Amino acid sequence: MDTVYNDALTFVLRWEGGFVDDPHDHGGRTMKGVTQSVYDAWRASQRKPAADVKGISNDEIAAIYSNNYWKKSLCNVLQSHIDLVQFDTAVNMGPVRAMKMLQQAVGVGVDGDFGAETQKACDACNPEDTVALYCSIREALYRKFAQAPGQDRFLAGWMNRLNALRGEAGVPGFKKRGSGEADFGDTDHIERVPDISPDDSIEKW
Known part of the structure; x- marks a missing residue:
């Protein structure tokens, strides 16, 4: 894997945190x-038997993220900083939604x-x-999705992640936070937003 x-x-x-099994989380x-x-x-x-995701290895995690999000979302052909924003969005909101955004x-x-x-x-x-x-588009979606039943408690975490991404990607007015502990807001993780199909609007929940 390359440094970028x-x-x-x-x-x-x-x-992304550690192990999560929250009934309110669509993931x-x-x-x-x-x-x-x-x-x-x-x-x-990989022609391997099924296994509990709780025991996934670091190598498997790196390979899955590379295949399912980084390459699938064409992050490898994007300019610096756009690649990070595209990658993080694909992970949290789905590759199809990220591409449309x-x-x-x-x-x-x-x-x-x-x-x-x-x-x-x-x-x-x-x-x-x-x-x-791009980050403004993502913020608007988070605020819209937070209005769905049971989702408002995830907004603080969504915004903390987005603002940290803004800092990491050099958006003016936002500071790079370094390697400190992530603030998940009102829950113990950041909720995944369900992806969409190619025919759907980015605003579909």
Whole structure:
């Protein structure tokens, strides 16, 4: 794994916490951000028997995040800082939603397909402006999703994570927090937002 990916993964894992099995969390049984269903699929793809996600290894975690989020969301072809924001968003809100949010941030058609037009816009954009707009789009979604039944208690954690991301990505007015303990707000973890299908709006819950 390269240094850029490892640094991004370090940030993400700080906010993914340890083992979680919260009935209010749509992600379900989760270890360091990897859900049981994702782990089951990964183990099957590696021709390994099913296992409890609570015992997942660090190497498996790094491989799953690289395959399912970093590469799937095309973080490896994005400019510095945009790659981190895209990665963290894909992990917390789903790769399809993250791709559509990226397209909205760079001002191209929002179809969830990273084609030549999206690549050109990403290459030509100003990273600082794009990251700031992307994070504003994400904040608006969090505030909307917090209005869903039972989800308001996750808003503080969502915002703490987002503001830490803003600091890490160099958004003006936000400080880089270093490797300190993550503040999950009113719960013991940051809730995963369910992903969408390519035909859905980014605002679908």
